[in-house]
Amino acid sequence: MVIFDSVTKTKRPFEPIKEGEVSIYVCGPTVYDDAHLGHARSSLAFDLLARTLRALGYKVTLAKNFTDIDDKIIKKVEATGKSMQEITAYYIDRYLEEMAQLGVQRADIEPKATESLGAIEAMIQRLIDKGFAYVVSNGDVYFDTSKDPRYGEISHKVHDEEENLSRVAHNSEKRNPKDFALWKACKGEEDICFDAPFASGRPGWHIECSAMIEKYFDGNGEYSIDIHGGGADLLFPHHENEAAQSRCATGHELAKYWMHNGFVQIDGEKMSKSLGNSFFLKDALKVYDGEILRYYLNSVHYRNDFNFNEEDLLAAKKRLDKLYRLKKRLLPGKASAVNPAFKKALLDAMSDDLNISVALSVIDEMVAAANEKLDENPKNKALKKETLANLAFIDTLLGFGGKEPYSYFQIGVDETLKEQIEALIAKRTEAKKAKDFAAADAIRDELTQMGIAIMDTPEGTVWERA
RNA sequence: GGAACCAUCGCCAAGUUGGUAAGGCCGCAGCCUGCAAAGCUGCUAUUCGCCGGUUCGAGUCCGGCUGGUUCCUCCA
Known part of the structure; x- marks a missing residue:
């Protein structure tokens, strides 16, 4: 690592x-x-x-x-x-x-x-006992930054920039402008306070x-x-x-x-309340499934800034969709053992300061290869079992792809609508059998109108929420 | 004003000892399909913001410039 x-x-x-x-x-x-x-x-x-x-x-x-x-x-x-x-x-x-x-x-x-x-x-x-902190007249306790010779080594901030600190409002009793509160003494009757030997008050954030x-x-x-x-x-x-x-x-x-x-x-700007562009997670979760948000928010390296927008989120969703479509082809079945080369490639990527981009590309390539092999031989049981194990490993390591694929594609579709869809699909299958393609296509259009996409597979027609 | 980070295909985004550009989305062509969709195959940056330098060789190192973001104040 x-x-x-x-x-x-x-x-x-x-x-x-x-x-x-x-x-x-x-x-x-x-x-x-x-x-x-x-x-x-x-x-x-x-x-x-x-x-x-x-x-x-x-x-x-x-x-x-x-x-x-x-x-x-x-x-x-x-x-x-x-x-x-x-x-x-x-x-x-x-x-x-x-x-x-x-x-x-x-x-x-x-x-x-x-x-x-x-x-x-x-x-x-x-x-206080060691002399690194001091109590001022109102009971506040401050940390004395001048007593720590290594203060500044974490963030590489230079020590003496007095002139730049003028914009920071500070207590005049502070010995140094950079000193910060360890304990804030009670200010009034209704203030929220906790008892302490130095003064009744509350702790500073740091x-x-x-x-x-x-x-x-x-x-x-x-x-x-x-x-x-x-x-x-x-x-x-x-x-x-x-x-x-x-x-x-x-x-x-x-x-x-x-x-x-x-x-x-x-939109390229820091999210903040003052800018009026803050985005609550609860609001995002109303519109997008948590798993898709997870995939999307994790798809860019953690140290980079992340520019949230719907277009990219959609691209991320499509990528996740492909994984679940593959999963549909594998079920029902049981997982065997993870492919060792795949596991190693994923762990190697993540071991490099969490290189998620490489990890996701390894997954995309695994998905494409599995689809290709399944196209050649749809009954390749060993491959299906191994691929199922690969997906389970992805779920453990990266936290996505663990759902049952049909439920993934049918999130937000209630039972009555589900029955309606199934009925339409059955009708369309009949029309197809009778070679009444005009009727079949009309039903497909109707489903599209409802936001439902269908796919004909050798095992029958399956549907997804578009 | 001080400091840091970033700038790679239309979009998102990898690329740690410098060695000749991953992956995804979109798009195009083909296979498959009654037609689609899905899936698969192929194609899609001689080029990495700009200008110099070091080097046999630089997206990768050095200098400058431009553009963007952040921190210096509560903040994930």
Whole structure:
């Protein structure tokens, strides 16, 4: 396995800190709103990473957190009158449900800030005790970036750019402009606060992740975890700050490898609420099947920016369709063993920093070759069984192609419509037998009008939702 | 203003030690079909934003330019 490390900006051979095991921590969502396509992409990218490492034989422990204490959540509390717990529980459920539709496997550990306050306070206290953090008059606790000589090494930001920092509003009690809050003291009566030795208040965003990583992973004395992941926008300041906190509190580095996924753009622009082009995953799922969205969103390398548009999505769907059409030709039947060369080619591609493009091309070629052989000999049982096994392997490694093909092609068609379609097809078959092609074609046109495509095969007429 | 990344066929997109351009969508021709659809076969970039340089040889390395995106502030 080779991984592109965002810190060194090179592909590095993956060597786990513990033989045969991989610890991964990915920054999850702040649960104050529905997940958008960007969350989906990040989730999908690291799902692919975990699946690939598992297929390679590693014992993977994936942690993905939920930030459930945050200013934006508090704003939502104020705006809706609901409790923080109600809001975060709702969006966590929504998130997990929508990611499940995309075929994202659940993380092994899903830490929440509210459940990690002890670890957070302990880490802040340790930073204060060691002199890396200081408390200001109102009770806020700040991390002193000037005390960490290696601050900036993760994101390669230069230290002294005072003039450029003027645009960042900052507390005048901060010793350095780049210092950031570890703990925000209570501001008023109705503020949401948690008790802590330094002041009643709540944790800053960055400390949550550092503390949760220390809580759940042992590391090896040199690093806490193998891989830390997240969106490209988290590299600075979030990950820089996390790394600094962990380094100063524990004396060792946070992660051996850092991985960052690219953005989802809509029409070439970053998706954001201010631009009015944000795209909620739940809305996309109303229109497109989760499996197709998964295939589409994963079809571009995770580090590249992803330009979401319907035309490309359609091309992705057609590609997936071909796989399922092949599957139709294989059933009913049982899978035998995966073709070794195919398996190796797929794993080799994914082992190269998750080269999904090559992996998909390997699959396309396998599909075409299988179709060709089936055209020559439709009863090639050994081939059918092996191909079925190949498809099962694709499902395990990449998370698509696992459905029953007829249900895949008939998503969204209810029973009454199904009966109607079957009846029309039966009528057309009769007309064809009677050589009444005009009538047969009329029925086919009618089906086309209904959005149904039909194909005559040696086994009879089959249909798909177009 | 500072920094980073990207620029390959109409569209999407691979291309890590420089060695002579994967795959998909679309399109065209053929096979198959009553006709279609599906499937298969063949064709479809002497060329990789532009200009220089290094080299026997560069999409791949170096320099410059242009264009696009991102980060520097909450953000996947």
